Amino acid sequence: MKPTPSALKWMAEKRARVAFDLDFNLQLIADLQAKAAALQEDLAAIDRSIGLYDETIDPGAIEPVNGWRGNYGKRGALKAAVVEVLEAHAPNWVSTDAIESAIRAKFGLVFETPVVRKHWYNGSFRNTLKTLASSGRVERLQDPNSRPNETGHWRIKSDTPRLADLAR
Structure with a gap:
């Protein structure tokens, strides 16, 4: 072969x-x-x-x-929504862009300018993903420092080993 x-x-x-x-x-x-x-x-x-x-x-x-008041409801709602998106697609990897789209749709987020969107993305959204990764609830497919311009992919971290992980 x-x-x-x-x-x-x-x-x-x-x-x-x-x-x-x-x-x-x-x-x-x-x-x-x-x-x-x-x-x-x-x-x-x-x-x-x-x-x-x-x-x-x-x-x-x-x-x-626009009735949006600048928050996501009760404390932790943004983090819970990100986990919800990832759990809905587990065990598959989900791109950062797809997660962002789902979160923006769920909360009805509309940004007046690209600068405002970037501020939200780099602050609230990206920090939520980083916090979830550092707490061990989610994992990222590749190291962000190795490919800084490539879209990240995320998934819920599972306690049970996956077949691909066992093969390694």
Whole structure:
């Protein structure tokens, strides 16, 4: 049997990760579309109620308001949400970008500028991942210092050994 070239192994692994990220994001889009449909139904019901209360009021003239107050609910909710995303996809690796997308969707985070998003990403979000990794609840696929420009991949750390770990 001919040995598989390392470049081909790398491409196969990269393809597998990209395929997983694509599936994850397509599911996220489907979840967001379902949430948007439910919100549209709620909005239509509220508009009908306003019309029943006072037909002279135009509900379309009411400006949208971002009700986000700058927190995630009770203490530890961001950390719990990250763990929830990783547990939902265990034992698979999940990219940092996919986790971020899920967290932003869950909490309805909208950033006015890229600078504000970067501040949140480098502060709250990335620190949450680092804290979870240092506490031993999650593990990162590769050392961030060895490949600083590559997207990280994370998963819930399992107490039971995995077949790939046993093979090593």
